[in-house]
Amino acid sequence: xFDNLSDRLGGVFDKLKGRGALKEQDVRDAMRxxxxxxxxxxxxxxxxxxxxxxxxxxAVGQDVLxxxxxxxxxxxxxxxxxxxxxxxxxxxxxxxxxxxxVVIIMVGLQGSGKTTTTAKLAKLIREKxxxxxxxxxxxxxxxxxxxxxAVLGEQTDIATLPIVAGQQPVDIARxxxxxxxxxxxxxxxxxxxxxxxxxxxxxxxxxxxxxxxxPTEVLLVVDSLTGQxxxxxxxxxxxxxxxxxxxxxxxxxxxxxxxxxxxxxxTGQPIKFAGxxxxxxxxEAFHPSRVxxxxxxx
Amino acid sequence: VSTAKLDDATLDDVxxxxxxxxxxxxxxxxxxxxxxxxxxxxxxxxxxLKEAVAEEIAEILRPxxxxxxxxxxxxxxxLLVIGVNGSGKTTTIAKLAHLLQEDDYGVxxxxxxxxxxxxxxxxxxxxERVGVPIIRGPEGGDPASIVFDAVKAATxxxxxxxxxxxxxxxxxxxxxxxxxxxxxxxxxxxxxxAPHDVILVLDATNGQNALxxxxxxxxxAGVTGLIMTKLDGTARGGVLxxxxxxxxxxxxxxxxxxxxxxxxxxxxDLVAKxxxxxx
Ligand SMILES: Nc1nc2c(ncn2[C@@H]2O[C@H](COP(=O)(O)OP(=O)(O)OP(=O)(O)O)[C@@H](O)[C@H]2O)c(=O)[nH]1
Ligand SMILES: Nc1nc2c(ncn2[C@@H]2O[C@H](COP(=O)(O)OP(=O)(O)OP(=O)(O)O)[C@@H](O)[C@H]2O)c(=O)[nH]1
Ligand SMILES: [K+]
Ligand SMILES: [Mg+2]
Ligand SMILES: [Mg+2]
Numbered sequence: 199x200f201d202n203l204s205d206r207l208g209g210v211f212d213k214l215k216g217r218g219a220l221k222e223q224d225v226r227d228a229m230r231x232x233x234x235x236x237x238x239x240x241x242x243x244x245x246x247x248x249x250x251x252x253x254x255x256x257a258v259g260q261d262v263l264x265x266x267x268x269x270x271x272x273x274x275x276x277x278x279x280x281x282x283x284x285x286x287x288x289x290x291x292x293x294x295x296x297x298x299x300v301v302i303i304m305v306g307l308q309g310s311g312k313t314t315t316t317a318k319l320a321k322l323i324r325e326k327x328x329x330x331x332x333x334x335x336x337x338x339x340x341x342x343x344x345x346x347x348a349v350l351g352e353q354t355d356i357a358t359l360p361i362v363a364g365q366q367p368v369d370i371a372r373x374x375x376x377x378x379x380x381x382x383x384x385x386x387x388x389x390x391x392x393x394x395x396x397x398x399x400x401x402x403x404x405x406x407x408x409x410x411x412x413p414t415e416v417l418l419v420v421d422s423l424t425g426q427x428x429x430x431x432x433x434x435x436x437x438x439x440x441x442x443x444x445x446x447x448x449x450x451x452x453x454x455x456x457x458x459x460x461x462x463x464x465t466g467q468p469i470k471f472a473g474x475x476x477x478x479x480x481x482e483a484f485h486p487s488r489v490x491x492x493x494x495x496x
Numbered sequence: 497v498s499t500a501k502l503d504d505a506t507l508d509d510v511x512x513x514x515x516x517x518x519x520x521x522x523x524x525x526x527x528x529x530x531x532x533x534x535x536x537x538x539x540x541x542x543x544x545l546k547e548a549v550a551e552e553i554a555e556i557l558r559p560x561x562x563x564x565x566x567x568x569x570x571x572x573x574x575l576l577v578i579g580v581n582g583s584g585k586t587t588t589i590a591k592l593a594h595l596l597q598e599d600d601y602g603v604x605x606x607x608x609x610x611x612x613x614x615x616x617x618x619x620x621x622x623x624e625r626v627g628v629p630i631i632r633g634p635e636g637g638d639p640a641s642i643v644f645d646a647v648k649a650a651t652x653x654x655x656x657x658x659x660x661x662x663x664x665x666x667x668x669x670x671x672x673x674x675x676x677x678x679x680x681x682x683x684x685x686x687x688x689x690a691p692h693d694v695i696l697v698l699d700a701t702n703g704q705n706a707l708x709x710x711x712x713x714x715x716x717a718g719v720t721g722l723i724m725t726k727l728d729g730t731a732r733g734g735v736l737x738x739x740x741x742x743x744x745x746x747x748x749x750x751x752x753x754x755x756x757x758x759x760x761x762x763x764x765d766l767v768a769k770x771x772x773x774x775x
Contacts, residue, residue: 237521240703243512307701308726308754309582313613339754341621342614349613349635394729421582425518425703427731448581451666453705476581476612 208496214269222258225272229254232276232494239493241456242429245463253279277490283459284486290468291483292319293442294327296414299378299386303411305404305439306419307431308392311447311473313343315419316389317350318473318481324356329384334359334374336367336407337391347389354478357381367391368406375411388413395434408439415442418465422446422472424457432464441465446484447473458489499539507532510549517734517771520704523741527552543774550765550772556737557764562721562746564592564693566601572650572658574683574690578676578717579697580709581664584725584751586615588697589659590622591751591759597626601656606646607632608639608679609663619661625756629653639663639675640682647686660691667712676717694719695748700726700733707735710743725751728758732771 210231214224229250236246256262256279257272265271281287294300302319304312313335320331333351335358337343344361351358359374371388378386388411393400408416416439420431435441444461449472462469469484500506507528514524530552540548566573575592577585586609593603605623607630609615616632623630631646643660650658662679665672683690696719698706713719724733727750736747747762769775 234521237515238704240705243516307729309584309699311582340618341625342617345617346612346614353613394726396729421699421701423580423699423702423705425701425706425731425735426516427518427701427729430730431701448666450669451580451705452668452708453703457703 211273211496214272215267217269220263220268220272222263225257225263226254228272229257235495236456236459236493239454239456239495240425240428241493242426242460244429245460248463249279249283249459277494280459280490280493281486284462284489285468285484286486289483289485290443290470292323292327292470293414294323294329294385298382298384299332299375300384301375301386301388301411301413302415302417303388303390303408303413303439304417304419305390305435306392307394307421310392310419310421311445312392312419313337313346313350313389314476314478315445315447315471315473315481316347316387317354317356318478319471320356320385320387321354321478322481323385330382331385331387332357332359332374332378332381332383333387333389334370335361335389336370337389338365338367339391343391350478357383367403368410371407371411386411395431401434401438405438416440417443417445417470418461418467419445419447420457420461422448422455422457423451423453428457428460429464432461436465441467443467443470445469445471445473450474450480454493454495455489456493459493499541499544502531502535502538502540502545506545510545513773514549514734514771517732518703519734519771520707520738523734523738526741546772546774550768550774553737553771554765554768556740557747557768560740560744560747561762561764562748563761564721564748566596566657568689568692570687572604572647572655573692574647574650574687575657575659575693575695576662576680576683576691576717577660577695577697578662578713578719579664580666580699583664583697583699583702585664585697586619586622586661587754588723588725588751588759589619589661590626591756592659593622593626593628594756595759596657597628602654603628604646604650604653604655604658605630606643606658606660608643608660610635610637610639610642611663615661615663640679643679644682644685647683647690651686667709673712673716680717693721696722698722698724698735700724700731701729702735704735707738707742710739710745714743714745719745721746721748723747723749723751728752733767734771736767737771
């Protein structure tokens with residue numbers, strides 16, 4: 199059942215490729231199939247619509263339709279445009295270029311993978327960048343959230359800020375800054391509680407955390423299984439804090455990952471990393487071209 | 497109130513709204529078609545249209561609305577809770593335990609997630625807050641042996657409901673799915689009827705992949721019912737409509753927050769109204 203779609207889309211593309219002269223209507227028909235494919239892949243509807251409009255306009259251009267292999271050109275335009283919208287060929291890494299301690303804040307909905315990703319990034323910062331990291335959990339909501347980060351710290355051998363029972367998030371952030379300075383830490387990673395974008399109190403708290411810690415990176419951690427809600431999430435978080443990038447988790451799943459496109463498009467920020475497992479080395483640079491294929495089911 | 501003829505453009509809008517509620521393009525197209533057949537060309541107000549959409553959805557959802565019931569004889573009734581990572585299993589277990597306890601059932605929890613960092617601590621904190629016993633083993637231990645101990649303890653102490661937590665797993669992970677099948681088997685060793693309920697916890701913010709989750713978990717673990725969490729945000733959970741059409745699995749409850757009493761019975765008419773934008 200889940201393969202039918204890529205078969206169908208593959209069929210549409212094959213049909214286009216195999217043809218000589220194309221009429222504008224042929225292109226429009228094919229684009230309707232591409233639209234369905236994108237919706238099945240959970241690309242948010244407004245984003246899919248914009249994409250299809252942009253691509254259709256390019257593809258019905260006279261030099262495409264009159265070229266020797268119009269079908270192949272249309273397919274190429276769809277793919278290239280998608281790669282471009284996902285960030286092009288270059289994936290920017292972490293920006294650690296600031297006066298230490300460089301602060302990275304992780305934000306996102308409940309259960310998206312923030313705490314796990316915090317530990318993965320800290321490990322990467324030590325191993326790839328050769329820098330000293332400190333992690334602090336500002337999550338006073340979820341039971342055992344701070345213990346979870348402490349355990350991950352032990353597993354990765356990365357220091358975590360000692361837990362002080364009852365201390366509130368903004369105060370923990372201040373203490374973490376202080377501690378990072380005293381210990382000559384290069385990079386301080388602040389893990390925050392999961393929050394819904396409609397939760398005004400928690401969104402205000404996130405802003406306050408950002409205000410006291412002057413972050414260089416604010417990373418929105420998003421589940422690649424996310425559906426149409428991606429647009430709401432991206433809009434609300436972007437409106438509250440200066441996001442600098444997105445991390446897409448659970449890319450080891452079999453979701454087609456259309457949320458990537460929605461996120462990139464709505465936040466205007468690059469998708470910097472893909473989480474590819476529960477283990478703490480399961481993180482990689484985001485690959486727009488691979489994800490484009492995946493969204494199109496190719 | 498202004499009315500307009502129900503035409504193709506309006507039907508397009510309806511279909512788009514349904515897609516944005518995560519019904520997916522095919523289920524959305526089916527509902528559009530049904531509306532077309534019944535009412536095309538009729539004068540209709542916006543409110544009437546939304547109500548008509550809600551009614552179409554409610555018709556699909558009503559047959560699957562089934563609360564969880566503790567009926568097992570002999571006791572305990574064993575409830576196995578499963579799902580992908582971060583969907584809300586552990587929190588939902590705490591909410592369920594609280595609900596059952598309010599109904600005077602004796603409840604016990606089993607910490608079957610020995611893998612994720614501090615997962616045991618998370619469940620143990622909830623157990624303490626709710627005031628129910630928990631059976632736990634060492635971090636990194638064998639979940640199958642913990643659930644075996646738990647069934648034994650629950651049986652020996654006359655517990656009514658034993659709720660088993662499991663580690664999150666993506667349905668395309670073969671090894672982890674095999675482990676789940678094993679946990680299921682071990683639960684049945686002391687009591688062939690167990691697990692009586694296999695509850696798949698779905699995250700409302702997930703899109704169409706939820707259908708793949710149902711498909712595979714059903715196959716591997718014999719899912720008997722669904723709970724959808726995180727409906728307190730802006731995600732509308734329309735994938736439940738497609739799920740009801742395709743699988744007909746009971747939907748027991750919905751999660752609407754992180755607190756202990758944030759579990760609600762699944763009300764098909766209300767959810768239909770939310771999806772249709774009437775409520
Ligand atoms: N398969 C897979 N699982 C992941 C990935 N990232 C995180 N997880 C799992 O997702 C679940 C939730 O991860 P957490 O890091 O606790 O998520 P969180 O955003 O901190 O959750 P809250 O603090 O409750 O909001 C855990 O079971 C993690 O092991 C990933 O890339 N792939
Ligand atoms: N807003 C909201 N948050 C929820 C709901 N249910 C659970 N959560 C939150 O979602 C996050 C993940 O919940 P958990 O119960 O830890 O999820 P899990 O499925 O046990 O996660 P793993 O064991 O890591 O796979 C936590 O931050 C919960 O507080 C809900 O109905 N609404
Ligand atoms: K999720
Ligand atoms: Mg966390
Ligand atoms: Mg859990």
